[in-house]
Structures are given as C-alpha cells and as structure tokens.
Amino acid sequence: MKARISGRAAAFAVRRAKGWQLSYRGNPTVFNVKEMDVVRALGRTADTIEVDVKTIGEVERRLEIEWAKDRALRFAVLLLDPNEVTEGLEKVAAVLEDLLARDYVISHLESQFYQHELPPEADLGRATSLSDALPRLGELLSNLKERQQIIGQVFNSFEALPDSLFGGTDEKAAYRERAVAAGAFRSLVILSRDGILDDPAIFDLHERLAGLPDARRIVAAWTSSFGRTVSNLPPMRPDLADLTDDYDKDVVDFGGGPGGHQRLRNALEQQAAILDRVADGDYDNARRFARDLVQQQLATAGPSYLAKSLTRLSQRAREMDAFELELEWAYEAAEIQPDDARARTQFADALLQADRIEEALEEFGRGYELGERVYAINGRARAMRMLGRFDEELKLYQEACDLSEGSPEGVHSLVGIATARTDLGDIDGAIEELRGAISKFPFEPLPRIALATTLTQRGRFEEAWTQFQEAATLSADKLPSVNGLADICLRIGRLDEARRRYSDIANRYPRDISGHIGLIDTLRALGELNQAAMYARRTAERFPGSPKAIVKFAETASELGRHALARKILQAGIEKFPKHARLLIARTSAFRREGRYDRALQFAEAAAARFPYNRQLQRVRADMLRRLGQNDLSARIYRELVSSDETDVRSRNGLASVLIVEGKTSDARSLVENDNPQTKDEWRGFLLFASLIERLGDRQASWERLNWAKDHCPFAVERRLFACALAGQSARMGRARQAPRIEHIAERDIGNVIDFQIAAMTRRSSAKIAYGALTRNLPTNLEIIRDEIAKTYGIVEGRPRRSKAWIGRQIADNLLLAA
Known part of the structure; x- marks a missing residue:
C-alpha cells in the first residue's frame, strides 16, 4: 500500500480503496479523509515523502524516523539562533543529545548543515557551551566549526x-x-x-x-x-571494510601515504583469508596464516596494530564457535601488547568461554585498570552467572549500570540486569527492566532483541515477533532478528516457513552457526531424520570447534540408531568441553535411546550435581526418574522447576504425567488444560489432557481430541505420539484393526511396543519380526510388557502372568511417562 509521511507534521496518510486514512504520531485515532485533506494536513514541503509499505507498523516506524530528523533540525537551529533567549535552551540541547543517539539523525543534520556555511550571526559559541556535558552534540558542533572552510x-x-x-x-x-x-x-x-x-x-x-x-x-x-590524489588501489571489498573500525587511523599505523594504504589492505586481506579458513573448518591452515600475519605485521605496522588484528580475529573466531582459536589469538594479542585494554578484555572473554573463570577474573581486573571499567565489571557479572552466583551477578550489573550512566555502553549493563533477574526467577522484573532499557535507548537493537528472546522463551510469540521486527529496523545487522523470527516459526510449528527462513540464513550468513543449527532442528521436527543427520555431519565438519555442532551431529546419529557413532562423537566432545551442559544432556538422551535407562539416570544425576543451577539438567534428571518409576522424587523436582517459572511447559507436563499415573487427575488438570496448542511441549500437554479425560471416563471425547491432534499436529515426533495413543486406546477397546499406523523409529520406545501389540492382536505376520526387533536396546520396564504381549497372543511359548487389562494399563502409563 502507498503512504505519505511528514516528519514536520508528525503525521502519515495511507491510501485505501475509498480514499485516505490519516493518523498522527502518538494518536491511535484514524481519520478517513480525501486527498485535499491529506495535502492540508501534511503540507506540500519536500519533507513529505511517499513510500510503498506492507504494514501500518512500517509506516509508523518510518514516521518516527522522519519526525526525529525534523525535530533534531529544528532544535539545532534554535541553539544556533542568536535571537533565541538562553533560558530553556539547556533542555533543548539535552533533547537534541538524545535524538543524536540515532545515526540517521546525525547524518541528516550533517547533510543539512554541510550544504552551506553558517551565517555570520550564528551563535556557535553559545551552542558549544551548552554542549559541554553532551558528547554527541559537542562532537557535532565541533565538526561543524572545523569544517566551515571546506x-x-x-x-x-x-x-x-x-x-x-x-x-x-x-x-x-x-x-x-x-x-x-x-x-x-x-x-x-x-x-x-x-x-x-x-x-x-x-x-x-x-x-x-x-x-x-x-x-x-x-x-x-x-x-x-x-x-x-591519484590512487591505483581498487575500491575496498566490503568484507575488508568490515575488518577496520577506523581506516584512516589504521593507515597511519602502516606509515601513511599510498604505501600505507597498500600495506593496510594487504593486512586486511590476510585477516580475511584467515577467517575464510576458519569458516571452512580448516583450523590448521588458519593457524599457519595467522603465524605469517604476525611476522609481517610486526615488520610493517608494529605491535599496536598486530594486537588489534589478533583481537579482531579472536572476536570473529568466537562468532563461528571456533573457541580454541578465539583463546589462542586473544592470548597472543595480550602478550604482544600487554597494555591494550581491549586485547585484555577479549582475552578475559575467551578464558570465560573456556571455563577458566579464575584466570578470566584476573584479566577483567587488568582491563579495569587499563580503562575498560564498565566492560570489565560486566565481564565479572557474566563469570558470577557461570558460577551460579546470581545475586552477585545482579549487583555487578547494577554497579556497571551506575558507572555507565549517560553513556551508550550502559545498554549492555541494563540488559545484564534483566538477565540476572531472569536467573533469579523474577521473569516479570526482567521484562520490565528490558522495557525500561528500550525507553532509555529507543534506537538500540540490543534491548529489543533481549526482550524478544525472553518473550519467546515465555511463549509470548506475537509480542516477541513485533520486537524482533522493530530491532531489525534499527541496525544494519539483521542476523539476530532474522534468527529470532525463524526460531519463533520453528517453535510454533510453522515448519515450512522455518525451513525457508533458516535456509535463507544459512545461505546469506554461512558463518553463522545458529542458522545451520536451526535448519537441522527444523528438519528433525519435520521427521526428515536422514537429511537432518547428513546436514548435521556437514555442519560439524565446518564448525569443528563448536559444541553446538557436536551436539546436533550426535543427536541425529542417535535418533537414527547409530549408537556407536553417537557415543564416539559425544565422548570426544565431552573430553573437549567437559562442562558444556548441552553435551551432557545429549549424552543422557543417547543412553535413553539405547534403552539404558539406569545409565542415563546415573549420568544425569552426576551432571545435575555438578551444575545444580542448570534447569535443563535438573529437568532431564526428573525425566529419567519418571521413566524409571521414581515418581515422588521426580515430582518434587518438577514442582521446584514450575514454582520458579510457571511458564515452563515441559516441567508442567512432566509433573502432570506423574500425577495422572498416580490418579491425581484434579491436580494434573490445571497443568495441561489447553485447547490451542502451538509448541511441541503444548502438543504433548494436549495429549496428556486427552489421556486424563479418558481416565475420567469420557473415552469418546478423548478419542476425538487424539484424532484431531494426529491430523493437525505439525511436529513429526509428537504426531507419532498421538498415533501411539490412538492405537493404545484401540487395543484397550478391543478394536485393534482400527488402530492407526505407527511410524517406526530406531529408538526402542513405547511406540514400538504398541505397534508390536497391535500386530500381535491382529495376527499379522510382522508380529514375530517386531518381537525380534524388540529384543535389542529395550528398557527393562518395557521388556516385561513385551513378554506379556508375546505370551498372551502366542508369539512365544509360555503362559502369561498378567491380564490384558494389566497390559493396557502399563502401556497407557508408559505412554504418559514418555510424553
């Protein structure tokens, strides 16, 4: 749709089929008007622009930009006008300082003021004195004064x-x-x-x-x-330009003049070549190229620029999950230039990533002494978080926030405070902190990304979607926002869109591992396990230093029943990253898929004991206790998790399944009652509620809900669970021939047992084959059910010890515990 926008009038008009709709900034009222009314409202000035947009939100964002540019220009003119009385101009200057936090406002003011010299009567001196405590305005006026001649x-x-x-x-x-x-x-x-x-x-x-x-x-x-000046140098490639923060200053480091330009470009090309090797997973050649870079830059630019180069390489290596290279290059930078504060704090970050916390704290201390005070305090806060000392984490972020008051870097401390509140279980407080950060830094994408991520984790997807979209308009770096939007699509089951979005991210940002991981998870959710495993293997080869890539490679191998390969991958990964929680969780899940429930529980309990503050590990431990029938202990863990975060659907499901099995249906009902499931966990809760209804005697309503879910659930694993539930219910009602087909998977789970039961009840020839398959990797509790089914229906010789009703109850209970 077409829209006209005027920052000066603080209004926009949108073309509709029967005329125009006019709105003013900050006013939700919409006026239906004719074109002449639009002209009168917006004016005929060059300030009015016409744009093509898809949503009203886009128009409102563009109006905010045009309004900010117009107001900033007006305020700047007021400050320079000698006829304006001084009283009240301090407030004008302060408002202008806030507006100058937006890069496009600075560009607009420079474009306007650089088109002509200031008139002689312009009171630049008074304006400058008003900007004494306002760094952005001060820099703008200083540049304006210095550039009058040009x-x-x-x-x-x-x-x-x-x-x-x-x-x-x-x-x-x-x-x-x-x-x-x-x-x-x-x-x-x-x-x-x-x-x-x-x-x-x-x-x-x-x-x-x-x-x-x-x-x-x-x-x-x-x-x-x-x-x-004649230069034979071609225009700089965009990827090289991204490797320098201040090109002119860097040229000076290389001796200045045409030779300095060429030497700097050579150095940037070396850095780009090194990062290309990292992106290909070729760490050996990346190290070799880096050694060459050290020798050449020491000779051409000296230690100062070399430290800057190595620090930059370390940062970029971290972005590609190449943590070992991150640490190596950060260490070299700090050794070469010990008094470089940025090199010191980057080394501290790398140590923190490597879980060398005490050394990291020492380096943050050195960075603090060298002037990086706020960054160092924030780094110490991150260290406290890794140690589970959340109260200290919060205090440190608050200290950094106080220290950075009035500075743009304060946004990181504010987001840190919200993170600490989340860690302490104060989710609402965290969200309020982030909304406050957005109010204070309205044109910084970081607090919006953090808020969107928090809202996503809490299942508030529409709000999160809006925040991700808003953040994308505030920065040239769209990657966090597009990843966030793709993640929402994956979570709520818009899997085709998630696949499209993640494929696009992987193609446009090949060095971003999050896009590759998201695509793997989307393929798994779609049930395309072979393709997911192939892509996971390629991702692990491309990002050999990434624990996330190792986890996905192992998980996909385990899901396909390649247990020996999964064990090998995880053993190597845990040796390399012994304290990485996702690897420990993946190892527990791999034991479970092998049918080794006791071993899975032992591993989960050892990991949870080492990291008692890790919610995921505690939940995994509770899941294994539940599957092994230790309901009291698992319920206690689930209750603790739910009490600290009521939006934790997975823990609510775990607690509900235990309560239903124990016959406490009234307590379970409030935990899982949901008629509009979106996420995988909500669909599992929907299954639990259908099972609860059946136990309350309304088998028909349960059957209808399960049938509807089987047809509408977008997630392959959960859809199979609904088929299992329907098949189990069919068996209990003596209607085995009405049971839906259950997709076979490598894991010997309750679904495969139900499939065997249906084959045995309907006298299919496949029953003996299914029984043979279930003699391997089946958990002990399911072995008992398998044998009773086999004896009851004559698959093997021997008298059954249990009734058909007992088999039905056991299958129903184990399906609940698996969900």
Missing part, C-alpha cells in the same frame, strides 16, 4: 556550475535539493582532505548521485576545482 568550498564549487548544465535555474535548485537529501554535499565535506579528493571520495559521490540525471557529467564538473 563546506564553503563545496558550496561555491556547486554554485559555480552553469545553470545550463541542469536545464535552467529552477532545475539546478531542484537538483541541489535532491543532492543534499542524498548526502552528496556531506560526503564531499567529510571525505575531502584539505581541498583534495581521492578516488574513494569520487566513487562515493557517484554512488550517491546515481539516481539523478546526468550525474557523471555533473560530478566531473563539480569536483574539477578540487585537487586530486
């Missing part, structure tokens, strides 16, 4: 162009306005060096004016009065 040169060179070049005086004025809006004047002012332009400056100007007529001829004429 601003005049850029303006005069444009004014000297003949009107005929544009087609007339009016056409030249219109072209000038469009050039200002494109940032052309600003670009020339910033990129000019003492009236001299280099090739990158000319290229940038061409790019900005590309959409305007006759741009090539106008650029040549406009820049003809400037001096030129």
